[in-house]
Amino acid sequence: MADSEDSTTPPAVSWRAILRGTGALPPAKKTGGAPSDPALQLWRNWQANHTQVVALTRQWQRIETQLIHSVGFPQVTIRLSGEEEPKIAHSVDEIEELLADEPEAERETLIAAFDAQQKRWDEAAATLGFDAVDAELRAALDKESDFTASVPTTKAASLPGIAAKLSIVIQLGEPSPKDTEFPWPELRSALADLARLASPEAAISPL
Structure with missing residues (x-):
């Protein structure tokens, strides 16, 4: 009623x-x-x-x-000398901070890998309307x-x-x-x- x-x-x-x-x-x-x-x-x-x-x-x-299942998070795995467990970097800044004392070529390689992963994520996110x-x-x-x-x-x-x-x-x-x-x-x-x-x-x- x-x-x-x-x-x-x-x-x-x-x-x-x-x-x-x-x-x-x-x-x-x-x-x-x-x-x-x-x-x-x-x-x-x-x-x-x-x-x-x-x-x-x-x-x-x-x-x-x-997105996680199809392309994975934008991140890279970093193995540092003297460290048993690998580090996970989720940004270019984190890569540069973790590899501050490592050769520049190593930093550039990982940054390029991260940028490529970020691009895959961005493209998939745009397709899905994320x-x-x-x-x-x-x-x-x-x-x-x-x-x-x-x-x-x-x-x-x-x-x-x-x-x-x-x-x-x-x-x-x-x-x-x-x-x-x-x-x-x-x-x-x-x-x-x-x-x-x-x-x-x-x-x-x-x-």
Whole structure:
């Protein structure tokens, strides 16, 4: 059943959405077409962007895995005299630093090998659209940082708004939804308490 636009008591499904951070927030009272609770609007904006961050991260990881399997990371292996274990250089600067005391010809050979590997990586990355996805992900992460920075200064006008702010903090900070280390069980319990107080008939169970 659809909720009234004037409803201030969210149904159970909406509260579960806030608790888990995976669904729509309950509708809030509106004034002039804008939500009455800034914290709810912040949550909506943050959640939409966070969903994009998750999707782009997975896409980024898939492409990176393809690149690793097809061409390998841009790097070279350096074996230094007197060292049992080889060193891995991931840039020209690292090569020059590791081989500072070695003959110039050796440095040039390894730099040329690194440049060739970097070129293969760049060409494959361009074909797979890696740079475009990377740019989108960085932009989405910047937006997420901006939304997160707004949490302390955004004043909630309702219990759902308080829950929305707390939900952002929990989603960003907890290592996993069932982490048992302090303070995550306590914060999830507080979030469930907010839901219970705002909607006692919903009988929300803590996560």
